[in-house]
Amino acid sequence: MIRERCRLLRHQGFSIGQIARRLKLSESTVHWHVKDIRITDAQRERLHAQKRNIMAIVNARRRGKPLHPVLFRKPAWSKMLVHLVSHLNFDGRVDRYGCYYYSRSYQQVLHVKQLLQQLLGVRPKLKLRPHGVWMVSYYNVEVAAWLSRKEDGLLAVLTDRMTWQQQWLQAFFDDEGHVFVGGSTRRVRASQKHPATLWLARRLLSRIGIESYIDKRAQAVEIRGRENLLQFQQQINFSEGLCINPLRANGRWKQPLEKREILERALSSYLN
Numbered sequence: 001m002i003r004e005r006c007r008l009l010r011h012q013g014f015s016i017g018q019i020a021r022r023l024k025l026s027e028s029t030v031h032w033h034v035k036d037i038r039i040t041d042a043q044r045e046r047l048h049a050q051k052r053n054i055m056a057i058v059n060a061r062r063r064g065k066p067l068h069p070v071l072f073r074k075p076a077w078s079k080m081l082v083h084l085v086s087h088l089n090f091d092g093r094v095d096r097y098g099c100y101y102y103s104r105s106y107q108q109v110l111h112v113k114q115l116l117q118q119l120l121g122v123r124p125k126l127k128l129r130p131h132g133v134w135m136v137s138y139y140n141v142e143v144a145a146w147l148s149r150k151e152d153g154l155l156a157v158l159t160d161r162m163t164w165q166q167q168w169l170q171a172f173f174d175d176e177g178h179v180f181v182g183g184s185t186r187r188v189r190a191s192q193k194h195p196a197t198l199w200l201a202r203r204l205l206s207r208i209g210i211e212s213y214i215d216k217r218a219q220a221v222e223i224r225g226r227e228n229l230l231q232f233q234q235q236i237n238f239s240e241g242l243c244i245n246p247l248r249a250n251g252r253w254k255q256p257l258e259k260r261e262i263l264e265r266a267l268s269s270y271l272n
Contacts, residue, residue, distance in 0.1 A: 003033045010034040013043030070140050073121045077157050082164045084115040085150050086171035090192075094147045098139035102129075107241035108174065109134040158204070165204045169236050172201055178244070179262040186266040188232055191220040208235050226270045233263055 002023065009019045016034065020027045039047075075081055088094055092101035092112070101112045109126060113136040116124045124138035158165050177190035192198050198214050201221045205212045210231045212223045223232055238259035 006030050006033040007037060010037045010039070013039055013046060015047050070122070070142065072140075072143055072146075073119065074146060075119050077160075077164070079163055079167045080115060081119055081150070082154070082157070083167040083171050084112065084119060085147070085154050086168045087112050087115075087175060088147065089151060089154070090172060090175035094144055094151055096141060096144055096148075098137060098141075098144050099124075099147050100135060100137045102133055102135050103175070104132055104134065105243055106134055107243065108239070109136045111239060111241070112136050155200075162208065165207065166236055169201065169204055170239060172197075173236065174239050174242055174259075177238070177259075179259055179266055181262065181266045181269065186224070186226075186229065186269065188223040188229060188263065189215075189218075189220045191218065193219055195219075205232075210235070226267065229263070229267055233267065238263065 002025070005023060006019055006025075009022065010016075014022070016027050016030050019025070019034070020030045023030070087101060088099055091103055092099065094100075099116075101109060103109045103112075113124050113126055116122055116136070116138060120143065122138050122140070122143060124136050127135050127137070129135050154168075158168055172192075173188065173190050176192050177188060180187050180189065190201065192201075195214075195216075198219070198221045202212050202214060205221075205223070208231070210223060210228050211225065212221050212228070214220075215222055223229060240258075240260065242259050243256040244259060244262070
């Protein structure tokens with residue numbers, strides 16, 4: 001009786017799993033009874049279509065939710081959170097699977113890793129990639145979705161507090177900027193391919209009394225002059241421990257100096 005029912009359903013194009021659920025049998029038992037029955041190509045395609053539809057429904061229900069949920073903190077906006085999200089914007093990225101940050105400076109990626117740990121309570125991974133680039137990453141779709149929303153709201157909250165604007169500027173110059181000292185030229189420059197970011201940087205610098213200009217050809221915002229550089233040092237500066245890459249082919253400095261130290265040298269070189 002069971003054998004005949006199994007074989008009848010198989011001839012009708014049901015899968016082994018469907019038959020097992022309908023008759024409340026194990027799949028191995030069903031397979032034993034129907035293993036000599038070959039379903040048609042049309043029946044096989046119909047089963048595949050049913051499976052695709054089920055997977056689409058399941059994926060839609062769990063979009064942005066991991067199979068194994070991770071508890072993480074969701075802090076309110078603060079100086080540290082502005083700093084973290086800004087770094088992910090400039091030299092990192094957030095996609096649907098996780099967040100990533102890249103730098104040749106080990107201290108810098110360690111800094112971002114510590115921010116993720118302190119603010120979100122997660123454990124990101126640190127990895128050395130080819131060509132001497134460090135990467136910090138954390139894979140979790142729920143964390144990624146939360147950080148993506150923060151990225152979308154970052155520019156809106158920058159208007160709230162001056163200290164948050166300074167944190168955005170520091171992250172911008174940390175990731176995109178450098179100090180140049182040569183001949184009579186002393187400058188801090190940060191390059192960025194998006195003009196809107198350069199104009200935002202210039203506007204925020206102006207609010208704290210630092211004059212700058214946009215070099216459209218170089219796609220960079222530039223700060224010159226002793227008073228402007230001094231204001232930059234006192235109100236923004238580079239993050240502590242952030243060093244230049246001494247192996248850069250066109251680099252002037254052949255030792256791992258901190259960007260802060262180079263800026264101090266630039267200021268000290270002015271004649272009193």
